[in-house]
Amino acid sequence: MAxxxxxxxxxxxxxxxxxxxSAYAEGMKGARDYVKNALTELGFAVEEVATPKxxxxxxxxxxxxxxxxxxxxxxxxxxxxxxPFELWKSPAFEPEVRDGRLYGRGTADNKGPQAxxxxxLSRLLxxxxxxxxxxxxxxxxxEEMGSPSFLGFLEKYGERLxxxxxxxxxxxxxxxxxxxxxxxxxxxxxGMEVTLTGPELDLHSGVNGGPVLNPVQALTELCxxxxxKDGSVNVPGFxxxxxxxxxxEREELAKLxxxxxxxxxxxxxxxxxxxxxxxxxxxxxxxxxxxxNGIGGGYQGEGSKTIIPAKAFVKITCRxxxxxxxxxxxxxxxxxxxxxxxxxxxxxxxxxxxxxPYYVAPAGRPNTAPDLSPVFATAxxxxxxSIEEAxxxxxxxxxxxxxxxxxxxxxxxxGLDSLMIGLFTPRDNxxxxxxxxxxxxxxxxIDAYQSILRRMAFGE
Amino acid sequence: MAxxxxxxxxxxxxxxxxxxxSAYAEGMKGARDYVKNALTELGFAVEEVATPKxxxxxxxxxxxxxxxxxxxxxxxxxxxxxxPFELWKSPAFEPEVRDGRLYGRGTADNKGPQAxxxxxLSRLLxxxxxxxxxxxxxxxxxEEMGSPSFLGFLEKYGERLxxxxxxxxxxxxxxxxxxxxxxxxxxxxxGMEVTLTGPELDLHSGVNGGPVLNPVQALTELCxxxxxKDGSVNVPGFxxxxxxxxxxEREELAKLxxxxxxxxxxxxxxxxxxxxxxxxxxxxxxxxxxxxNGIGGGYQGEGSKTIIPAKAFVKITCRxxxxxxxxxxxxxxxxxxxxxxxxxxxxxxxxxxxxxPYYVAPAGRPNTAPDLSPVFATAxxxxxxSIEEAxxxxxxxxxxxxxxxxxxxxxxxxGLDSLMIGLFTPRDNxxxxxxxxxxxxxxxxIDAYQSILRRMAFGE
Numbered sequence: 020m021a022x023x024x025x026x027x028x029x030x031x032x033x034x035x036x037x038x039x040x041s042a043y044a045e046g047m048k049g050a051r052d053y054v055k056n057a058l059t060e061l062g063f064a065v066e067e068v069a070t071p072k073x074x075x076x077x078x079x080x081x082x083x084x085x086x087x088x089x090x091x092x093x094x095x096x097x098x099x100x101x102x103p104f105e106l107w108k109s110p111a112f113e114p115e116v117r118d119g120r121l122y123g124r125g126t127a128d129n130k131g132p133q134a135x136x137x138x139x140l141s142r143l144l145x146x147x148x149x150x151x152x153x154x155x156x157x158x159x160x161x162e163e164m165g166s167p168s169f170l171g172f173l174e175k176y177g178e179r180l181x182x183x184x185x186x187x188x189x190x191x192x193x194x195x196x197x198x199x200x201x202x203x204x205x206x207x208x209x210g211m212e213v214t215l216t217g218p219e220l221d222l223h224s225g226v227n228g229g230p231v232l233n234p235v236q237a238l239t240e241l242c243x244x245x246x247x248k249d250g251s252v253n254v255p256g257f258x259x260x261x262x263x264x265x266x267x268e269r270e271e272l273a274k275l276x277x278x279x280x281x282x283x284x285x286x287x288x289x290x291x292x293x294x295x296x297x298x299x300x301x302x303x304x305x306x307x308x309x310x311x312n313g314i315g316g317g318y319q320g321e322g323s324k325t326i327i328p329a330k331a332f333v334k335i336t337c338r339x340x341x342x343x344x345x346x347x348x349x350x351x352x353x354x355x356x357x358x359x360x361x362x363x364x365x366x367x368x369x370x371x372x373x374x375x376p377y378y379v380a381p382a383g384r385p386n387t388a389p390d391l392s393p394v395f396a397t398a399x400x401x402x403x404x405s406i407e408e409a410x411x412x413x414x415x416x417x418x419x420x421x422x423x424x425x426x427x428x429x430x431x432x433x434g435l436d437s438l439m440i441g442l443f444t445p446r447d448n449x450x451x452x453x454x455x456x457x458x459x460x461x462x463x464x465i466d467a468y469q470s471i472l473r474r475m476a477f478g479e
Numbered sequence: 480m481a482x483x484x485x486x487x488x489x490x491x492x493x494x495x496x497x498x499x500x501s502a503y504a505e506g507m508k509g510a511r512d513y514v515k516n517a518l519t520e521l522g523f524a525v526e527e528v529a530t531p532k533x534x535x536x537x538x539x540x541x542x543x544x545x546x547x548x549x550x551x552x553x554x555x556x557x558x559x560x561x562x563p564f565e566l567w568k569s570p571a572f573e574p575e576v577r578d579g580r581l582y583g584r585g586t587a588d589n590k591g592p593q594a595x596x597x598x599x600l601s602r603l604l605x606x607x608x609x610x611x612x613x614x615x616x617x618x619x620x621x622e623e624m625g626s627p628s629f630l631g632f633l634e635k636y637g638e639r640l641x642x643x644x645x646x647x648x649x650x651x652x653x654x655x656x657x658x659x660x661x662x663x664x665x666x667x668x669x670g671m672e673v674t675l676t677g678p679e680l681d682l683h684s685g686v687n688g689g690p691v692l693n694p695v696q697a698l699t700e701l702c703x704x705x706x707x708k709d710g711s712v713n714v715p716g717f718x719x720x721x722x723x724x725x726x727x728e729r730e731e732l733a734k735l736x737x738x739x740x741x742x743x744x745x746x747x748x749x750x751x752x753x754x755x756x757x758x759x760x761x762x763x764x765x766x767x768x769x770x771x772n773g774i775g776g777g778y779q780g781e782g783s784k785t786i787i788p789a790k791a792f793v794k795i796t797c798r799x800x801x802x803x804x805x806x807x808x809x810x811x812x813x814x815x816x817x818x819x820x821x822x823x824x825x826x827x828x829x830x831x832x833x834x835x836p837y838y839v840a841p842a843g844r845p846n847t848a849p850d851l852s853p854v855f856a857t858a859x860x861x862x863x864x865s866i867e868e869a870x871x872x873x874x875x876x877x878x879x880x881x882x883x884x885x886x887x888x889x890x891x892x893x894g895l896d897s898l899m900i901g902l903f904t905p906r907d908n909x910x911x912x913x914x915x916x917x918x919x920x921x922x923x924x925i926d927a928y929q930s931i932l933r934r935m936a937f938g939e
Contacts, residue, residue: 192686206685210783219747220911224770225666225881226652228798229762230742230751235771235793236706243703246696282690287679290823291690302689310684311695312786317773318794322499322624323670323831324560325796325882326772326910333695334778336785338688363750371783421685450683 022057022141024461025121028134029114032123038073038097039164046112047073047160050096050130054158057137061144063156068176070168073097073160077176081153088394088475089153091180091435093188093425094133095162098125099450106452120455127447129162131456132189132464135442139468143476152476155183162190162425165372169425173432181433184394186426187471189464191419193441196460198276199406199467201399202439203268204378204418205426206307207339209349210371213356214332215241215364221317221326231327232363235316238331244359245309245335250294252309252337254355260342264305264418265386271415272300285445303420308338309352338422341378349373374424379436381416391436398438398475405470406440409463414440440467482517482601484921485581488594489574492583498533498557499624506572507533507620510556510590514618517597521604523616528636530628533557533620537636541613548854548935549613551640551895553648553885554593555622558585559910566912580915587907589622591916592649592924595902599928603936612936615643619885622650625670625832629885633892641893644854646886647931649924651879653901656920658736659866659927661859662899663728664838664878665886666767667799669809670831673816674792675701675824681777681786691787692823695776698791704819705769705795711754712769712797714815720802724765724878725846731875732760745905763880768798769812798882801838809833834884839896841876851896858898858935865930866900869923874900900927 031053035046055065055076063078076096081087101111101124109115114123121131144150157180161168173180191202217234218227247253264272279299283291291299297306316331318324339348353368360366380386382396406414419439426437442464448454491513495506515525515536523538536556541547561571561584569575574583581591604610617640621628633640651662677694707713724732739759743751751759757766776791778784799808813828820826840846842856866874879899886897902924908914 208685208785212783217748220908222746223881223910224768224772224796225668225798226879226905226909227746227763228768228770228880229757229766230753230759231746231748232710232750232752233771235774236702239699239702239771239774239793240706242696242699246700250692286682286687286691288677288691288823289825290692292692292821292823293690297689299690303687306689308684308688310688310785310787311693311699311777312684312784313777313779313788314695314699314791315775315779317771319773319775323672323794323796324772324910325668325770327770328773331774333699334783336684336783338685361752363748363752365749419686420688421683 020141021145022138024134024138024465025116025458027138028121028126028131028456031130031134032114032125033112035101035112036097036125036160037100038161039100047097051076051160054096054133058156061137061141068172070161070172072168075160075172076156076158078156079154082151083153087151087153088397089155089183090394090398090475091155091157091183091186092136093186093437094158094190095129095160096158097160097163098128098130099163103452108453116458119458121458122453122455124454126456127443127454128449129190131461132442133158135189135461135464136468139465140472142465143469143472147476150476152472155180166425170428173428177432181435183435184392185398186429186435186437187398188437189440189442190423191421191439191441192443192445194276195444196410196457196463198412199410199414200417200441201381201402201414202419202441203380203416204341205376206420206422207343207345207374207376207427208422208424209337209339209345209373211335211352212332212369212371213335214330214367215360216330216367217364218327218329221329224325224327228327232361233327234331234364235328237361237364238316238333241356241359242311242333245355250292252307254309254352256351257307257348260344260347261307262341267384268418271417272304274415275300275417304418305340307340307343310336310338312336338420339376341376343376345373345375374422374427377427377430378418394475395436395438397478398471401471401474402438402440405467405474408470409467480601481605482598484594484598484925485576485918487598488581488586488591488916491590491594492574492585493572495561495572496557496585496620497560498621499560507557511536511620514556514593518616521597521601528632530621530632532628535620535632536616536618538616539614542611543613547611547613548857549615549643550858550935551615551617551643551646552596553646554618554650555589555620556618557620557623558588558590559623563912568913576918579918581918582913582915584914586916587903587914588909589650591921592902593618595649595921595924596928599925600932602925603929603932607936610936612932615640626885627832630888633888637892641895643895644852645858646889646895646897647858648897649900649902650883651881651899651901652903652905654735654737655904656870656917656923658872659870659874660877660901661841661862661874662879662901663840663876664801665836666880666882667803667805667834667836667887668882668884669797669799669805669833671795671812672792672829672831673701673795674790674827675820676790676827677824678787678789681789684785684787688787692821693787694791694824695788697821697824698776698793701816701819702771702793705815709754710752712767714769714812716811717767717808720804720807721767722801727844728878731877732764734875735760735877764878765800767800767803770796770798772796798880799836801836803836805833805835834882835887837887837890838878855896855898857938858931861931861934862898862900865927865934868930869927
């Protein structure tokens with residue numbers, strides 16, 4: 020019996036499954052049990068795989084035969100924290116339909132797309148109970164905390180997963196229902212925290228100011244050395260492995276129905292910078308960055324405190340593009356930091372786990388991988404036709420600025436590529452108050468997914 | 480009856496008189512009432528002068544006659560904030576004697592020297608109840624917040640104060656009891672808080688990173704532009720008015736019993752910088768600085784948060800030397816900041832009140848002012864003899880790195896010069912956790928002050 024998507028998603032999103040906060044353990048279990056139950060009803064054999072933090076739901080159905088295509092559908096049942104709660108117009112975990120949207124934490128990221136996929140599958144199974152398609156559902160509970168248990172899971176389950184042909188997911192964005200985007204690339208990421216220490220204690224800036232190199236001064240000079248005047252990154256070798264986008268990719272990007280001025284207004288910035296002479300949209304999708312996510316040191320309260328601070332720190336992340344390698348860029352950045360740090364302060368560099376970038380060109384492009392899975396190629400065609408039918412327009416194939424490190428991990432450990440169909444839009448307020456999912460996107464998405472799965476199963 | 484200095488100071492320092500934080504209003508009142516009561520017991524007519532923030536204690540005693548010297552003794556009853564509290568070995572506001580020192584916030588800055596002066600005066604008055612010396616006590620409660628009400632007070636009381644002959648205070652430092660310093664100059668100060676704003680809200684650093692000028696990046700580049708490679712200040716015209724010290728001043732400084740290496744060890748820094756090719760001690764006393772007292776922006780918690788912060792700020796103070804003028808340097812720095820700020824961020828510069836530098840050469844030097852007050856000249860001689868008697872060595876006459884902006888204001892509004900006898904030492908941890916005052920310094924200081932006041936009263 021087919022799923023009724025709005026009540027299904029409303030219930031799913033009512034579980035406060037915040038993975039980063041142990042106070043929400045019950046909400047995590049609620050969401051997990053809900054999705055396990057839904058998959059059981061769809062005829063899946065459901066397992067719950069324990070991890071050091073939150074269990075992964077693993078479920079399979081359909082014929083286990085060489086001649087039957089096998090797709091892994093990935094999603095996550097955890098959501099971002101919902102605070103500040105007072106900014107929500109309706110309670111974050113009491114989903115409510117208003118103005119053609121379903122509001123609630125997780126309605127878009129990522130429970131809505133899962134509701135789309137499961138509804139589509141339930142309809143298809145109503146028509147074809149013996150659907151010749153093997154499906155593995157892989158729904159994790161740590162995406163919003165950076166999937167810390169995922170690599171460990173892959174160590175154990177990678178071989179079993181590698182028997183599939185491809186991965187299908189919707190955890191990326193599109194401009195709106197008028198233009199769906201299939202994501203061909205994700206930026207990788209690395210993270211560092213750099214701390215400079217000068218005097219053992221804060222010093223009086225009058226009594227001792229002059230010969231002491233202020234750690235905040237040293238830090239700002241060190242940070243300032245990391246970019247060139249045009250805004251590009253000034254770390255030797257940083258761009259060595261960067262692969263310039265091909266002409267077809269630039270042409271796809273040019274079709275995006277967003278001008279640079281509109282984008283600037285959406286972000287609310289006075290102006291853009293243009294390193295490499297690239298446009299704003301190109302910079303997000305084709306180029307790596309070195310970003311300061313936070314900085315702190317000395318007195319930050321009201322008024323003034325006339326000290327030379329003992330310490331100062333900065334949090335850095337880089338977004339990486341193909342074929343940059345996380346470990347290589349970590350080493351280059353660390354070398355630059357250590358070489359440039361003056362001897363009057365001590366430097367400490369703490370490296371966080373990140374991930375390398377991911378890229379897959381669809382079938383039939385100049386940069387399509389020669390060993391691209393035939394099932395993936397079929398799925399691309401199925402997606403193109405189905406999306407055009409459901410949304411009235413062909414999808415665009417674009418790289419994305421964000422990172423989903425597990426997509427690269429899955430490629431490395433199982434060899435499988437991911438087909439990423441964007442169902443979020445910039446109006447969905449992901450990770451922010453008043454997150455919502457558009458009903459129109461949901462309905463058209465269900466139609467598109469039903470056709471995609473049907474075409475993958477029957478080859479037409 | 481003479482004051483017992485250690486219990487007197489212990490009680491005084493037990494009042495948490497933090498002027499910058501309104502939560503400490505009760506501590507402010509406690510300290511103020513304590514000092515008012517002490518002065519009343521010493522025979523002073525005590526007034527409490529209201530100001531927009533914290534009242535000033537004004538007290539007078541002694542013959543009001545032309546032929547009787549009249550000295551103003553300045554001090555402040557407010558103290559620096561004591562946080563971070565967890566770094567104190569004994570509670571900041573529960574003074575405790577350990578290893579020949581009295582520990583507690585304000586024991587040195589500035590309650591200890593006041594205890595020295597009042598104890599000395601109480602002993603002298605025991606011997607000479609009709610002491611032929613007129614004394615005005617002026618104890619303010621806003622020194623640690625930059626004395627914002629002091630100029631307004633001087634507008635009203637300046638004429639009355641100008642009837643005195645000179646000012647006497649101990650709110651400056653000496654290397655230790657083995658070498659007392661009389662301060663001839665104080666650096667001036669200016670303060671600014673600079674805030675850069677980029678996007679209206681924090682942005683996702685993956686989805687939008689590339690074309691957006693990160694406000695932390697812009698701020699670090701702006702800050703880095705303010706110093707040259709050698710550590711000197713890179714603001715056009717910054718050094719124009721700086722007067723080089725005379726030979727006798729460099730010679731006095733050379734007598735300081737502190738090597739550069741000892742000074743480095745005291746501060747606990749890996750090394751010094753040497754702008755202008757000057758020594759560490761020269762840099763503190765003869766040159767201006769531009770210091771970053773605090774910086775903040777974006778995510779500062781544990782782990783990472785992948786944002787482009789909406790804002791970042793830095794707190795700047797400059798220390799100024801003769802003949803730099805506060806307003807002139809404020810204008811030059813502000814111009815440099817505005818000119819160098821890139822158009823992709825908005826800049827806001829908030830200027831705090833500071834003060835210009837102060838200088839007075841003692842009697843008989845090449846740069847002694849021709850109109851130096853005779854009472855001041857007598858006091859210099861009294862101090863030189865009394866300090867040699869009490870401490871076993873003549874004082875050195877040196878400029879100081881710190882600032883007491885009101886000393887310059889007092890000179891401008893009343894014409895009076897200040898004799899500044901240093902009772903702090905570098906081991907006192909001023910403005911830092913575990914502030915303390917040395918008992919030996921206290922006892923010898925009391926002897927010296929008793930002699931100085933006696934010699935000023937009796938001319939011998």
